[in-house]
Amino acid sequence: MKLYNTLTRKLDELKPLDGRTVRIYSCGPTVYDHAHIGNLSRYIVADTLHRALQLAGNFDVLHAMNYTDVDDKTIRRSRELYPDLDPREALQTLTDTYIQIFTNDMTRVGNDVARLHFLRATDPKVIWGMQDLIKRLHKQGFAYIADDGVYFSIETYRKSGKTYGQLLELGASNTSEARIQNDEYDKESVHDFALWKAQKDGEPAWDFTLDGHNLKGRPGWHIECSVMSRQALGQPFDIHTGAVDLIFPHHENEIAQSTALEHDPCMAQIFFHSEHILVDGKKMSKSAHNFYTLQDIIDKGFDPLAFRVKVLQSHYRSPVNFTWESLEAAQNLLFSLRAWADLKHQKAAAGQSGSAAYKPALQHILAALRDDLNTPEALRELAQLANDGEANGVDSEKIQPLLSVLDRLFGLQLASRPNITHEQKDLIAEREAARQTKDWTKADNIRDKLAVAGIGLRDTPGGIIWYRL
């Protein structure tokens, strides 16, 4: 399986470090508000990568994702909403709420959260791990204590023979004096970053003593991922995922922290970065009024899985342009896939042809996914399969296992669609009898009645086909 690697800037053949299990770490959400559709789209990509690794790559997969449940935004919001609670209690109340909402959204867009190993930055084991790493970095001179916290020294890191800038070459010109002067933090060099932030008034804080200094406070952002990924997966691991905006500084800093004390040159062998979603050609932002959550999509009458189709229709390294019109197109495609899947219940419509195409189509889909997760190509093949099925009928026996595999690959929930009820089947038979006697009024009444129940009918030469409206 080939994947584009930001570290090498080319397609790399994935070979699990331990020979069998691919270990993935996905940078997860900061849980201070609803996830927006941009966040969710990147998790759909990560979820699809997981699926492809298992089924197209034939690997075992161990997949960890973090929750950033302590940072400026979570703290600010928790104090606004719960001013009377103890700061740590307020923080946890807020983040518990949004973790719940996040997992719910993940499920609604078809991501399988059950197999993800989630970690929280404020987990005592993680806090301890971060403090331990900071102590060891400090002991070796990679970290220094300032008035407002502990910082990582990039200069020391570089002098130790390591490369800072494995993912992104930093230009020298932007290291201006003015920026150092204006920076509110007490750090020695402009790119140095906080490992630990000393407590400010009213902020949640954890006890921490370093080299005799009382540094009660909270972790910096980057150190969370260095520690959580190692705790969940060991190091080095295979794939680190995130969106392009995380390349710098987040992932670069993670690498620095994770490798300063190690012989290994990198924390993960492949950095897998996916592009942003655009809305009407622009970056999503609240000020531009093009900022949407999953609930906004649902409120407009769309199926959350239509959004999944929309995301899979473009390659993960191209920006997806989200428009309501294109979401509708994606939903129409989803509906036609469902109509195809529903044919398995309808022997009358199930022609004998069709099954011959199943195996090559599936092979084609798997090959596309192995090729740098080419979901648009895979989806094209799937759409063609469905078109073929609707034109020529399906093999009502062989389609079920096919649908099961396709569900495991795409997460579009086609395999478990239920049959219509006996009452509805009787109505269809009754209508057919009325049609035979040319009682069009009765036939149309029954069709209207079924339509109210969400069942549409097609009178084809091969027989009557129902579909869900």
Next chain:
RNA sequence: GGCGCCGUGGCGGAGUGGUUACGCAGAGGUCUGCAAAACCUUGUACACCGGUUCGAAUCCGGUCGGUGCCUCCA
């Protein structure tokens, strides 16, 4: 200023040298009690200007436009 990405038919979106991508929407037709589906036909797509080549949407150079990172961000 530094480092990137993108510009394809009404809307999305593949495609890295030579044959229809595909999806959605539109138009005409066949079929049909009607409807729906299906099928057939249909739309002179590759930002612009040069260059390389027998041949370029695809390679090279330039122009214009959009966009991302360089500070928190999926």
